[in-house]
Amino acid sequence: MIDVTLPSPLLSGAMVRHRLSALRRYTVTRRTARQRLRPSIALCVAMALVLGGCNQRSPSGNADTATVVHVRDGDTIELDDGRVIRYIGIDAPERGKPGADSATAFNVAMVMGKRVRLEYGHEKTDRYGRTLALVYVDDRSVSREMIRAGWAWCYFFEGNLGHSSDLLRALREAMSAKRGLWAMPADETSDHYVASFSSFRFHRPGCEVVATIERDNELIFPSRDSALFDGYAPCGVCRP
Numbered sequence: 001m002i003d004v005t006l007p008s009p010l011l012s013g014a015m016v017r018h019r020l021s022a023l024r025r026y027t028v029t030r031r032t033a034r035q036r037l038r039p040s041i042a043l044c045v046a047m048a049l050v051l052g053g054c055n056q057r058s059p060s061g062n063a064d065t066a067t068v069v070h071v072r073d074g075d076t077i078e079l080d081d082g083r084v085i086r087y088i089g090i091d092a093p094e095r096g097k098p099g100a101d102s103a104t105a106f107n108v109a110m111v112m113g114k115r116v117r118l119e120y121g122h123e124k125t126d127r128y129g130r131t132l133a134l135v136y137v138d139d140r141s142v143s144r145e146m147i148r149a150g151w152a153w154c155y156f157f158e159g160n161l162g163h164s165s166d167l168l169r170a171l172r173e174a175m176s177a178k179r180g181l182w183a184m185p186a187d188e189t190s191d192h193y194v195a196s197f198s199s200f201r202f203h204r205p206g207c208e209v210v211a212t213i214e215r216d217n218e219l220i221f222p223s224r225d226s227a228l229f230d231g232y233a234p235c236g237v238c239r240p
């Protein structure tokens with residue numbers, strides 16, 4: 001696969017939207033899971049163009065280390081210095097959902113009791129006060145490994161797009177190989193889903209957020225997996 005690294009460390013939201021719009025026709029005309037899981041070279045290149053500029057590491061000095069003392073779930077850990085870390089770029093099943101225990105167990109095996117290195121994006125905390133970071137164990141990205149094993153999906157913010165193309169590539173590989181969550185039956189909650197070009201979330205059609213999306217900005221997916229495969233994550237309000 002061709003990877004294209006753009007000169008700037010981050011694309012502006014407008015550039016991401018502009019380039020995502022070029023993918024729209026491709027996305028909405030795909031019909032079957034088999035077609036969906038056979039990504040075209042063109043799409044890979046386009047996504048690399050969209051996200052490839054985000055693969056630069058943070059500047060030196062924008063990272064530190066700590067020891068993991070507790071694993072909450074597949075995407076959140078606690079450190080010996082008291083900080084709660086929410087992994088950048090991924091989302092794992094919530095407690096009680098299919099695959100949640102396995103995702104947590106995989107995370108425990110990777111990081112529990114280990115000295116980890118943290119790397120930050122532009123947004124350093126979320127609305128719950130958790131620190132947002134990419135976490136590394138022996139230079140292995142935990143976000144990437146969680147996705148690669150099939151226990152998490154991509155969860156992008158415009159303020160934290162570091163390593164997005166790498167994560168999306170790992171997700172597609174895991175889905176195509178039916179690893180982890182992707183070996184389980186699809187958990188459809190609607191007959192189609194709606195997203196907007198200006199965010200990286202998808203919704204049930206009746207979600208209050210969908211009412212605010214302009215028609216020109218609307219993107220339709222036939223299944224959860226097709227939205228996830230294109231790097232969209234479930235909305236936290238309607239939980240599709």
Ligand SMILES: [Zn+2]
Nearest residue numbers: 203207235238
């Ligand atoms: Zn929603």
